[in-house]
Amino acid sequence: MNRPISILSEESKDALFDLLTIRNTIKTENPLKKSQQITTSLSNKSTDETVQRMSRCEFIQFEKFCKIYVKSLNSHIEWVSSQPEIASNWTPNLPNFPQFSQCFLIEYKKTMKSESPEICESLVKKSEEEEELQDRECLICTDDIGRSFENTVKCDDCKRRYHDDCLSEWLKIKRTCPACSRLMLNRNEFPPLTN
Structure with missing residues (x-):
């Protein structure tokens, strides 16, 4: 049973808004049509039957997976609307x-001489490694962290990274992460327990 939006709590409204935003992204970006265009363009350009x-x-x-995603999204919208x-x-x-x-993707790049276009980029979850590569500035000193x-x-x-020395100094004043304010302990002061 969907409840009128005025009866939903702020948390329920926020969750519903986020889910409806995702659904709107799918409607406006039309991932099935885009994926069909991309796969067809590769198929038409290649002379290799395997490709x-x-x-x-x-x-x-x-x-198949897009339909599963949309079905799950609609179930979530229905559930949140009833809470x-x-x-x-x-x-x-x-x-x-x-x-x-x-x-x-490799075959597309090789044949089409360009990267495959992104489909609904805002909905694709980045791996932790990709997110870390984008986040390469120490918030404490604002210097680059480097690749290693x-x-x-x-x-x-x-998952934010900080220079070890910067964070040690920071934790002398405040024992929280500079980005998310969660409790953090200095590794030098409180080394991890080992067996």
Whole structure:
């Protein structure tokens, strides 16, 4: 039973708004049409039968997982709409938004001489590693962290990295992560317990 929006708590309204935003992204960006255009363009350009077959299979896979994603999204919208109150930390348990396989992306780049266009980029979850590569500035000193992450510390909650020395100085004043304010302890002062 969907409740009138005025009866929903602020948390329920926020969750519903986020889910409806995702649904709107899918409607406006039309991922199935885009994936069909991308796979068809590769199939048409290639003279290799294996690549043409792979392109057709890739679209079928994308379509299948896109339908699963949309079905799950609609179920979440229906459920949140029926909840007068949900926890403030509730997050939807949606499947990963479909993406093309690595084989397809490699073949696309080789044949089309360009990267495959992104489909609904805002819905694709980035891996922790990709997120870390984008976040490479120590918030304390504002200097670059570097690629190796050597002599750095990562917050277990928000995954931000800091220079070891910067964070040690910071934690002398305040024992929280500069980004998310979660409790952090100085590794030098409180070394991890080992067996």
